[in-house]
Structure formats: structure tokens, C-alpha cells
Amino acid sequence: MKYEPWKALTASDQTRRAYQEALVRADSEISSLLQIDTECGAEDCRFDADSSLAGVPFSVKDNIAVRGFQFSCGSNILKGLTAPYTAAAVQRLLDIGALPVAKTNMDEFGMGSATENSAFQMTRNPWDTGRVPGGSSGGSAASVAAGLVPFSLGSDTGGSVRQPAAFCGIYGLKPTYGRISRYGLAAYASSLETVGLLSGDIDLLQEVFAAVSGRDSGDQTSNSIAPLNRPEENTPVAAVLSGMEGVTPEIAQGCRQAAEAMRSLGWEVKEASLPSLKYAVSAYYTIAMAEASANLARYTGIRYGYRSSRAVSQEELVRKTRNEAFGREVKLRILLGTHVLRSGFQDQYYIKAQKIRTRIRGEFDQIFSQADMILMPVFPVQAFEAASGMTPLQQKIADRFTLTANMAGIPALAFPAGLQDGLPAGMQLLGPAGSDELLMHYARCLQEVLPKDPLPLRLDPREVLHG
Amino acid sequence: MADVFIGLEIHIQLLTRSKVFCSCPADFGREPNTNVCPVCLGYPGVLPVLNREALQQAYMTGLALHCTMAQRALFDRKNYFYPDMAKNYQISQFSHPLGVNGWIEFDTQGERRRIRIHDIHLEEDAGKMIHTAEGAQLDYNRAGCSLLEIVTEPDFSSGREAEEFLQAFRTMVRFLGVCSGNMEEGSLRCDANVSVNHPGKGLGTKVEIKNLNSSRFVRKALEYEIRRQSRLLRTGRKIVQETRLWDEKRGRSESMRTKEEAHDYRYFPEPDLPPFWLDERFVQEAEDRMTELPLQVFDRYLREYQLPEDTARYLAEERSRCRFFEQTMEYYHHAKTAGSWIKEEPAAVGGPESGRVTPEHFAGLLKLCDEKAVTVQQAKEVLRLMGETGDAPEAIIEQEQLQGGVAEDELKAIIELVISRHPDTVKQIHDGNVKAVGFLMGKVMQESRGAADPLQAKAYLLEAMGISEAD
Numbered sequence: 001m002k003y004e005p006w007k008a009l010t011a012s013d014q015t016r017r018a019y020q021e022a023l024v025r026a027d028s029e030i031s032s033l034l035q036i037d038t039e040c041g042a043e044d045c046r047f048d049a050d051s052s053l054a055g056v057p058f059s060v061k062d063n064i065a066v067r068g069f070q071f072s073c074g075s076n077i078l079k080g081l082t083a084p085y086t087a088a089a090v091q092r093l094l095d096i097g098a099l100p101v102a103k104t105n106m107d108e109f110g111m112g113s114a115t116e117n118s119a120f121q122m123t124r125n126p127w128d129t130g131r132v133p134g135g136s137s138g139g140s141a142a143s144v145a146a147g148l149v150p151f152s153l154g155s156d157t158g159g160s161v162r163q164p165a166a167f168c169g170i171y172g173l174k175p176t177y178g179r180i181s182r183y184g185l186a187a188y189a190s191s192l193e194t195v196g197l198l199s200g201d202i203d204l205l206q207e208v209f210a211a212v213s214g215r216d217s218g219d220q221t222s223n224s225i226a227p228l229n230r231p232e233e234n235t236p237v238a239a240v241l242s243g244m245e246g247v248t249p250e251i252a253q254g255c256r257q258a259a260e261a262m263r264s265l266g267w268e269v270k271e272a273s274l275p276s277l278k279y280a281v282s283a284y285y286t287i288a289m290a291e292a293s294a295n296l297a298r299y300t301g302i303r304y305g306y307r308s309s310r311a312v313s314q315e316e317l318v319r320k321t322r323n324e325a326f327g328r329e330v331k332l333r334i335l336l337g338t339h340v341l342r343s344g345f346q347d348q349y350y351i352k353a354q355k356i357r358t359r360i361r362g363e364f365d366q367i368f369s370q371a372d373m374i375l376m377p378v379f380p381v382q383a384f385e386a387a388s389g390m391t392p393l394q395q396k397i398a399d400r401f402t403l404t405a406n407m408a409g410i411p412a413l414a415f416p417a418g419l420q421d422g423l424p425a426g427m428q429l430l431g432p433a434g435s436d437e438l439l440m441h442y443a444r445c446l447q448e449v450l451p452k453d454p455l456p457l458r459l460d461p462r463e464v465l466h467g
Numbered sequence: 468m469a470d471v472f473i474g475l476e477i478h479i480q481l482l483t484r485s486k487v488f489c490s491c492p493a494d495f496g497r498e499p500n501t502n503v504c505p506v507c508l509g510y511p512g513v514l515p516v517l518n519r520e521a522l523q524q525a526y527m528t529g530l531a532l533h534c535t536m537a538q539r540a541l542f543d544r545k546n547y548f549y550p551d552m553a554k555n556y557q558i559s560q561f562s563h564p565l566g567v568n569g570w571i572e573f574d575t576q577g578e579r580r581r582i583r584i585h586d587i588h589l590e591e592d593a594g595k596m597i598h599t600a601e602g603a604q605l606d607y608n609r610a611g612c613s614l615l616e617i618v619t620e621p622d623f624s625s626g627r628e629a630e631e632f633l634q635a636f637r638t639m640v641r642f643l644g645v646c647s648g649n650m651e652e653g654s655l656r657c658d659a660n661v662s663v664n665h666p667g668k669g670l671g672t673k674v675e676i677k678n679l680n681s682s683r684f685v686r687k688a689l690e691y692e693i694r695r696q697s698r699l700l701r702t703g704r705k706i707v708q709e710t711r712l713w714d715e716k717r718g719r720s721e722s723m724r725t726k727e728e729a730h731d732y733r734y735f736p737e738p739d740l741p742p743f744w745l746d747e748r749f750v751q752e753a754e755d756r757m758t759e760l761p762l763q764v765f766d767r768y769l770r771e772y773q774l775p776e777d778t779a780r781y782l783a784e785e786r787s788r789c790r791f792f793e794q795t796m797e798y799y800h801h802a803k804t805a806g807s808w809i810k811e812e813p814a815a816v817g818g819p820e821s822g823r824v825t826p827e828h829f830a831g832l833l834k835l836c837d838e839k840a841v842t843v844q845q846a847k848e849v850l851r852l853m854g855e856t857g858d859a860p861e862a863i864i865e866q867e868q869l870q871g872g873v874a875e876d877e878l879k880a881i882i883e884l885v886i887s888r889h890p891d892t893v894k895q896i897h898d899g900n901v902k903a904v905g906f907l908m909g910k911v912m913q914e915s916r917g918a919a920d921p922l923q924a925k926a927y928l929l930e931a932m933g934i935s936e937a938d
Contacts, residue, residue, distance in 0.1 A: 063512075184513075218516060343732075
């Protein structure tokens with residue numbers, strides 16, 4: 001059995017203790033995990049379930065609720081909060097015996113592309129600890145790439161699963177909007193974000209997706225749409241995004257290499273363009289920040305989380321708590337989001353952004369009427385250096401390739417496309433709504449012809465028990 | 468003189484078992500913060516799930532108000548910070564209310580008036596903040612309960628009219644079974660908009676009045692506000708657009724915030740709730756659940772049963788009374804008698820709390836009364852016992868030996884006894900105080916345990932005192 005070594009780690013109290021210690025050691029240099037607890041989830045976990053995933057451990061981004069675990073969203077404002085309930089996606093995994101063992105570091109409320117906006121710690125890229133792991137699910141990606149867990153749950157609002165997956169050389173799936181319940185995912189931008197999956201193993205990724213997807217009564221935006229199928233005999237048609245200004249030569253090379261791999265499989269490869277791409281970043285951030293300004297309004301220190309001790313009145317309590325505990329990037333986005341929703345300004349910002357969103361959807365529909373998938377880079381650069389690599393504004397502009405899928409609600413899968421200059425250069429496949437399984441199928445085909453580079457593993461499950 | 472324009476914003480708590488976006492019970496009077504869950508406490512990661520029954524009741528209310536109903540329910544977020552609102556935004560309906568352009572009629576001062584409804588929209592209630600000596604305390608039991616807001620056009624012109632409307636509206640929502648209508652407990656709440664302007668000049672500057680916790684407060688607060696604005700208008704001063712808070716203890720309102728301080732609610736579509744299609748099945752179900760409304764019942768009772776207006780009005784106030792009355796009419800045919808009995812004996816019949824009297828037994832009693840098998844006084848006692856036991860009237864009459872009528876000599880003996888016990892009263896009567904006869908009559912009826920025929924008893928009484936009835 002494929003996942004036996006992992007299952008052995010979670011098999012008993014004793015092995016879970018050994019795993020716990022191994023996780024602490026293995027994470028010491030990359031700081032991908034905010035909380036390690038191999039015992040906490042065991043009570044809710046159905047180890048005896050009849051599933052190939054029974055006993056397989058995983059990590060969970062700290063903006064997804066797992067009862068009994070911390071639930072900080074990478075923010076001081078939720079420091080000390082223990083989740084009183086479990087997210088739907090996690091519950092489905094517990095029900096088939098998979099075990100959450102750690103909460104992963106992230107940019108505060110998912111706002112960032114380097115996991116440097118975490119209130120708690122900086123996570124390092126396991127390929128090069130001088131570099132960032134990407135973000136905002138950087139802790140999830142690093143924990144998988146370093147071999148601490150075989151898969152992780154993250155969240156993708158504008159690329160937050162795919163970009164760290166690309167930086168860390170693993171697979172990252174942003175599913176079709178609605179295919180995985182958002183119940184239990186702390187909201188940042190509700191209409192854009194999804195729970196996403198990260199793994200170095202495409203088969204495992206697909207198994208996990210099968211387990212967690214499907215309509216959930218706790219999320220009325222979730223659905224059970226039938227997965228798209230493609231006639232076996234037809235040759236897949238891939239559209240490569242043309243006019244990729246601003247990408248590094250390494251990324252351009254990675255993209256060419258992936259297109260070449262497609263041709264070598266006998267697929268038809270052509271070019272396609274997204275004319276509205278140049279408006280996408282502005283429109284995306286307008287919508288995301290607008291929704292964030294409402295979604296983050298609940299954090300006031302009154303009912304849970306951090307509470308300012310300097311307040312003398314109820315109004316002051318809310319103001320001071322938020323001022324003291326939110327980070328700069330979060331404050332910036334709340335302020336801008338509040339601004340774009342002001343009465344009298346909505347036409348200019350929010351409504352215009354929604355029109356651009358509609359247009360982007362239309363452009364994707366147009367492309368998918370003639371192609372099965374779109375190939376494009378995940379990010380214009382590879383993993384950059386910690387602390388100084390990219391300014392917050394540069395990071396936002398660089399989200400342009402990832403956030404279009406969130407705007408359109410379509411699935412996108414980041415896949416390892418070989419190393420350039422010793423670092424992963426991740427590419428992504430985008431498909432029409434419901435093509436999640438197909439994208440994973442295409443990625444499995446590509447895996448056969450693309451170079452296989454071993455991950456920078458820091459934990460070998462076989463050695464934990466016998467070493 | 469000035470023109471007065473009043474519009475009402477009425478909030479009703481719908482009678483759903485659970486809250487509007489989570490499965491917490493929506494019952495009241497529990498220990499603070501016991502009817503709560505991560506959803507209504509606004510924990511990170513939770514999502515709303517629309518309560519279909521809340522939407523049904525809202526839809527029924529829209530039908531009763533003759534609104535043009537939406538084909539799909541869409542929700543918006545209304546953003547403002549307040550500690551009793553867990554998410555600091557309220558899920559409401561703004562751009563596409565559930566129902567628009569409705570109307571409703573009600574009777575006021577002998578006249579039937581039609582009030583236009585601007586819109587109705589479904590939303591979630593907030594919790595409660597209680598100010599105590601130790602500071603503010605929060606109770607989220609009410610947070611997330613289903614609330615329907617009904618906004619009227621500014622079609623009222625006096626506080627009294629608004630008060631009477633509210634009473635009629637309350638009766639209607641109770642009739643529909645969508646709200647308990649209890650203003651003191653806050654299950655029906657009302658804010659009012661008032662503008663007073665020079666005659667013929669149309670709407671003036673709008674002032675909103677809040678904190679109106681009974682229909683009487685509504686009238687008093689509106690009358691106060693009309694006087695206040697009229698005075699400003701008369702003396703040429705400016706009426707400020709503002710929100711005022713009614714202070715019932717002091718009988719006046721105070722400014723709460725002006726237009727400049729008003730909230731910008733930054734409405735935008737609620738991304739967590741997809742459009743809910745009000746399909747044929749949904750609409751059919753709501754239509755099937757509709758009942759005749761109080762005003763229609765009132766009109767029909769006048770027409771069909773020729774009931775006096777006050778009796779018809781009384782019956783049409785509660786569905787339980789109508790039901791009891793109409794079921795009684797299946798066994799009995801004097802509508803006026805049945806109606807007036809139900810009106811006079813609310814403890815025994817027609818009320819939701821009334822006893823175990825069935826309409827059939829009740830009709831039987833009325834028949835016995837008509838046949839003079841029992842007197843009215845006896846019948847009332849029988850009815851009381853019927854309520855306690857649930858027995859048929861015949862059984863109770865038998866058991867209590869309450870057969871109507873007293874033998875002539877027995878009655879005469881009672882009268883002799885009463886006269887001998889009250890010589891002073893007899894003297895007063897002889898001195899011309901005819902009213903005192905009533906006192907002696909009461910004694911006679913009491914001695915006969917209500918069994919005497921009052922007319923016969925009175926004739927014998929007067930005869931015994933040597934007074935001719937013509938006197």
C-alpha cells in the first residue's frame with residue numbers, strides 16, 4: 001500500500017508521540033507549522049474507516065477550523081482562540097480516517113504572497129531557507145515539500161495555494177468555486193476563495209479531492225456538479241497564454257518546457273490571450289478588499305480572541321483591539337475595502353470591478369470553447385529572497401496569473417514543471433468549471449514527460465519509527 | 468395648519484422554530500447566551516444557511532400585503548459596528564426586497580383607509596445589550612432570529628391613525644400565524660418617519676423616531692413630534708433631518724444623530740447566500756397556507772351573519788375566536804347570540820387559553836338556554852363547569868340539578884324570605900326609590916341559585932310588596 005509508512009506513524013499513541021517529536025525537529029529550520037499536535041484530532045478521527053486515506057496525516061492552514069486546535073488565521077487578533085467546531089472539509093477527512101496533525105503558518109488572514117505577513121513567524125522555503133515559501137498558504141506548501149506531511153489543506157483567494165505550491169515544487173489545486181465546502185474556512189473574500197489542496201503526489205491529491213468535494217448543507221454556495229468528462233479519443237487541446245510581459249527568463253523557459261511536454265504527448269498546443277488581464281489585478285483587489293472589510297468586522301475582542309486592555313469604553317475596546325492586533329497589510333485592505341463600498345463610490349469601484357469580473361469570465365468561456373485547458377505561469381518569478389524580495393505592491397501585481405481563476409470561479413492546478421536555476425518553476429493548468437478531475441488527469445500525463453526532481457524532504461516516515 | 472406625513476417601519480419577529488441562518492432555537496426567555504452557536508456568534512469560518520420556513524412566512528406576509536413578490540430571494544450585507552451584532556454586518560435585503568409596492572386596508576374612525584407598502588424585506592435580528600452597574604452585558608440569544616421589516620409609504624396623517632393601523636397590523640400578523648405581535652416583548656417593533664410641511668407643499672424634512680415600544684407610545688411620540696415640527700414651521704425655524712429617540716418617562720424625544728452622523732451602510736450583495744429561487748412549489752405552498760385576513764372576516768361576518776359591528780370586530784381579532792364561532796354555527800343558528808356569548812365569556816370559549824368546551828357542547832348549551840331549560844345565569848355557571856370538566860351541558864345540569872325554573876310556591880316562599888330580611892329596602896321602595904328593586908331581585912335570584920325566571924320573579928316580588936307593575 002502506497003501510504004503505509006504514513007499510516008504507521010499515526011497507528012498508536014506511541015507512534016504519534018514519535019511523529020510529534022519528529023515534526024518538531026524537522027520543522028525547526030523552516031517554521032512551517034504554528035501548532036503541532038498529533039493527538040488532538042485522534043479522538044474525532046475514524047482510523048478504522050474503509051478508505052485508502054485512513055491513518056494518513058495532514059496539515060491544515062490556520063484559517064481552517066479543526067475542533068480543539070488553534071484557529072489564529074496568522075493574526076494576533078485571534079491569538080489564543082481554540083476552534084469550537086470543525087470545518088466541513090476537515091470533517092470529511094476525519095470521517096474517512098485521515099488525521100490532522102498540525103496547523104500551518106500563513107499570511108495574516110491570507111493577505112500576502114510570502115507568508116511574511118504572519119503575526120507569529122517567518123516560514124522558510126525548504127529548497128532554500130534564504131527564500132520565502134510563497135503565500136499565503138506558505139506553511140502548508142513548505143510542510144508538504146519538506147515531507148512533514150503527505151498533503152495539506154490550504155485556501156486560495158487569489159493564488160494562495162498555487163503560488164506557494166509553485167515556489168515549493170508541489171501540486172496545488174484551487175478547485176471550481178463551490179466544489180469544496182467553505183464551511184469552517186475563515187472568510188477573507190467570500191466570493192473568490194476556496195479551500196485548496198497541496199501535495200507532492202498527484203494521485204493522493206486526487207484522492208483527497210474526491211473525499212472532500214461535494215455539496216455540503218453548511219455552505220449554500222457549495223454544489224455537487226458532475227465532473228466534466230472528455231471523450232477519451234479526442235486529442236487534448238492546450239492554449240498557452242500569449243503576451244506574458246514581466247516574467248523572468250526562468251519562468252518563460254519553464255512555460256516553454258511545459259508546452260513542449262504537451263506536444264511530446266501529442267496534444268495540440270496553441271496560443272490564447274486574455275485581453276482583460278490588464279484590469280484583473282485592480283478589479284480583483286477591489287472586490288477582495290470590499291468583502292474583507294465586512295468579513296473582518298467581526299473581530300472586535302468582545303466575544304473571542306485578543307482584547308485590548310487599554311480601553312475604557314465599549315467603542316474604544318473595539319477600536320483599540322483592532323488597532324493593536326491587526327497587521328499593517330490587513331489594515332490597509334480593510335481601509336481600502338471600506339472606501340470602495342462607500343455610497344457614492346460604488347459605481348466607480350465595486351460595480352466596475354464586478355463588470356470586469358464578468359468580462360474575464362466571458363473571455364475564459366471563449367477560450368474554453370476551443371481548448372480543454374490553458375497553460376500559464378503561476379507567478380512571474382520563482383521563490384524570492386526573504387525580507388527584501390518583493391514589495392507588497394509588486395506582490396499584488398504579480399498575482400495577475402493566479403487571481404483570474406478566482407475571478408471566474410474556475411479550477412486551476414499548479415504543477416511542478418521542473419527546476420530552473422535549482423529552484424522550482426511552477427506552471428498552472430486552468431480549465432472550465434467542473435474540470436478539476438480532468439486537470440489532475442492532464443497533470444498526471446505531464447508528470448510522465450517532465451523532469452522529476454526530488455523534493456527537499458526533511459522527514460522520512462520510515463526513519464521516524466525505525467531510525 | 469400643516470400637512471403631516473407619517474410612514475412606519477415595522478419589524479416583526481417571525482414564528483420560526485429556529486433562527487434565520489442557523490439551527491439554534493428561536494425561543495425566548497432562556498438564560499442569556501444559551502441559544503447560540505458559532506454561526507450566530509459570528510465565529511470565524513461560519514456560513515449562513517437560509518431558513519426556508521422564515522422565507523415562507525415572509526412570503527405569506529407579502530401576499531397579505533398585496534406586494535409584488537420577487538422571483539428569487541437575494542440578500543445584501545448591511546455594514547455597521549454594534550456590539551450586539553456578532554458579525555458587525557447584518558444580512559438583510561436592500562437592492563431586491565422580497566416584496567414591493569403593496570397595500571393594506573384598515574378601519575379607523577369609522578372609515579376604511581388604504582395604506583401603501585413600500586417594501587418588505589427579510590433580515591436577521593441583533594442580540595441585546597443590557598446596561599448594568601457593572602457595565603454593558605451582551606445576550607446573543609436573539610441574534611440571528613428571523614426578522615421581517617415592513618416599510619409603509621408616508622400615508623398616515625396622525626398619531627392616532629398610526630396607532631390604530633399598528634393594532635390592525637398586529638391582528639393581521641397574528642392571524643397569519645407569522646408573529647406573536649407582542650410589542651412589549653419586542654416581537655413587533657416600530658419606528659416612524661414624520662415630516663410636517665406647509666399645506667400643499669408635499670413632503671417636508673424627514674425625522675425618524677425610534678424606541679416606540681407600544682402602539683400607545685407610537686401615538687404619543689408622533690403627536691409630540693407633529694407638535695414640535697409644527698412649532699418650528701410656524702416660527703420659521705429649520706427642521707433638521709435626524710433620528711430621535713422617544714423617552715416615554717419624560718414624554719419627549721431627544722436627538723440621537725443628525726443626517727451628517729448617519730451611518731453609511733455600504734450595502735453589497737451577500738456572497739455567502741446564492742439566490743434562492745421562489746419556484747412554483749414554494750409559492751404554491753405559501754398560497755395554500757394563506758388564511759382569510761381579519762378585515763375580510765369582519766366584512767363577511769357582517770354580511771353572512773348580520774352580526775353587530777363590535778361583535779364581528781371582536782371575533783375577527785383572533786383566529787381562535789373565528790374558528791370557535793364558525794364551528795359553533797355548524798350546530799346552532801342564532802349567530803348574534805353565539806357571537807355575543809363568545810364575546811362575553813372569553814375565559815370559557817374562543818380564546819387560545821379557554822377551557823375544554825367544544826363548539827358542539829357550546830351550541831347545545833345555547834339551545835338549552837333558548838328553550839328556557841336553564842336560565843342565562845345558570846347557563847353561565849354550566850359553561851364554567853363545562854370548561855373545567857369538558858362534559859356535555861346536559862350532564863352538568865343533571866349533576867348540579869340546575870334545571871331551569873322554580874315551582875311557583877317555592878318562588879313565592881323565597882320572595883317572602885327576602886322581603887322579611889330587608890325591611891329597610893322595602894321601605895325605600897315604597898318611598899319611591901324604584902331602583903332598589905334591583906337589589907331585592909339580586910337576592911331572589913341568588914336564593915334560587917339562578918333558577919328563577921327573572922320576569923316571573925319580578926312580577927311576584929312587586930305583587931308581594933303591593934306595587935303594581937305599571938308604577
